[in-house]
Amino acid sequence: MLANGIAYNRFDVSGLPPQQQLLAYWEQLGHIIEVVPSREQVRQSFICINNRYDIGEFRISDTYTDHVVIERTVARISRDNVRGIGFTIFLDGAAHLATTLARKREYPVCGGSVLATDFEQPIRLQRQACRYITLVVPANLLRHVFSDPWAIHGRALEPSRPATRLIVERARTLVENLRYMPFEDAHRRLAGLIELIADAFGEEAGLSGSKRAVGRALMFEYTRRYVRANLHGYELSPDSVVESLGLSRSTIYRLFEHEGGLGAFIRHLRLRAAADELVRFPNVPIKDVGYSVGFKSASDFTRAFRRAYEMTPQEMRLNDYRYPHAEWR
CATH class of the missing domain: 2.60.120.10 (Jelly Rolls)
Known part of the structure; x- marks a missing residue:
């Protein structure tokens, strides 16, 4: 001190x-x-x-x-x-x-x-x-x-x-x-x-500094709230968001450009929710965790999880991750 x-x-x-x-x-x-x-x-x-x-x-x-x-x-x-x-x-x-x-x-x-x-x-x-x-x-x-x-x-x-x-x-x-x-x-x-x-x-990020940015910030907040509220539904997709909120595809693209697109943002939220549930509920089958966050099949869930985090859901649950890019661990 x-x-x-x-x-x-x-x-x-x-x-x-x-x-x-x-x-x-x-x-x-x-x-x-x-x-x-x-x-x-x-x-x-x-x-x-x-x-x-x-x-x-x-x-x-x-x-x-x-x-x-x-x-x-x-x-x-x-x-x-x-x-x-x-x-x-x-x-x-x-x-x-x-x-x-x-x-x-x-x-x-x-x-x-x-x-x-x-x-x-x-x-x-x-x-x-x-x-x-x-x-x-x-x-x-x-x-x-x-x-x-x-x-x-x-x-x-x-x-x-x-x-x-x-x-x-x-x-x-x-x-x-x-x-x-x-x-x-x-x-x-x-x-x-x-x-x-x-x-x-x-x-x-284009969310402040002008009147136009204020409007963009409101759309930014509204869209993200909608996605989070409907995250666990199979039907949630970029198309369903565009249709439900009445926003243009170009507007959606600009709002989620940093995330790689709205589809990538939805997938990222689902995978983060799944990662938490894999740890919080260790006895729930992995396929059921995938279904619970909106994936339509166990194979889609496992493939997406491994592509995103360089480990399988099972390795994540067991905390058995090995760094493939490291020479020593």
């Missing part, structure tokens, strides 16, 4: 033997994510310096690490209670790559970019050696812009945007001065930074 009342923790692996440094980093983050190393990486030295500050309901960290692949899997998500929205502000580095697993979409990011992740959805991040700031906030703080915070997952702010440059500069200044600020001042500045980030992502 700092003298100003801010909870502070520093984590540095430099005092450990080289072969223990990456594993120590893994253990530090193990309650949230998996680290996916190669055999060679484990044998080598690894740099990780993390300064974490807890300020009321907010958490902000200033970190430097070597190159690493990290992943938050659906198996972990369905077994823990870690929730919220994370913003990674890359201060340097190049050619980072984020992959949202269920949507099979890749998002290249570089120094000066801001990446948003929803802890309730799986993601894989190949991060080059860099310094970055991580900000974790409750999802409800974004609902004035994103009525469904799931929609922010995987979005990124480009470094060429003036708002992004302002966010990066304010975040850098904040973490470098937190230990000298009064608690109330630090909390106020952090809340202001979050507001700035939310507005920037809202504009990037």
Whole structure:
């Protein structure tokens, strides 16, 4: 605890033997994510310096690490209670790559970019050696812009945007001065930074910044509510949504372009619901779990689940996942 009342923790692996440094980093983050190393990486030295500050309901960290692949899997998500929205502000580095697993979409990011992740959805991040700031906030703080915070997952702010440059500069200044600020001042500045980030992502998604964006935001909220309310029905499809809500196909496409289309969004919601039920109800047959979330056959469910999460429903239930892209585990 700092003298100003801010909870502070520093984590540095430099005092450990080289072969223990990456594993120590893994253990530090193990309650949230998996680290996916190669055999060679484990044998080598690894740099990780993390300064974490807890300020009321907010958490902000200033970190430097070597190159690493990290992943938050659906198996972990369905077994823990870690929730919220994370913003990674890359201060340097190049050619980072984020992959949202269920949507099979890749998002290249570089120094000066801001990446948003929803802890309730799986993601894989190949991060080059860099310094970055991580900000974790409750999802409800974004609902004035994103009525469904799931929609922010995987979005990124480009470094060429003036708002992004302002966010990066304010975040850098904040973490470098937190230990000298009064608690109330630090909390106020952090809340202001979050507001700035939310507005920037809202504009990037076309949900704020103009009268037209307000109308789009209303359609965005209405459509997602309808899909969630009818998720378990076999008849739910892009065609049924278009017909029931009276929206044009072009409007639907624009609303769900980030998700890969409305069909992909429906499938993603069904698979996430199924993953939770596989863990919550271990004695229910897998085929019945698939039927309960709207899949029409057991084979369709298993095939879609494996394609999205790189594991079968049975492996997910048994927590028996092996990383096919890792050399050592």
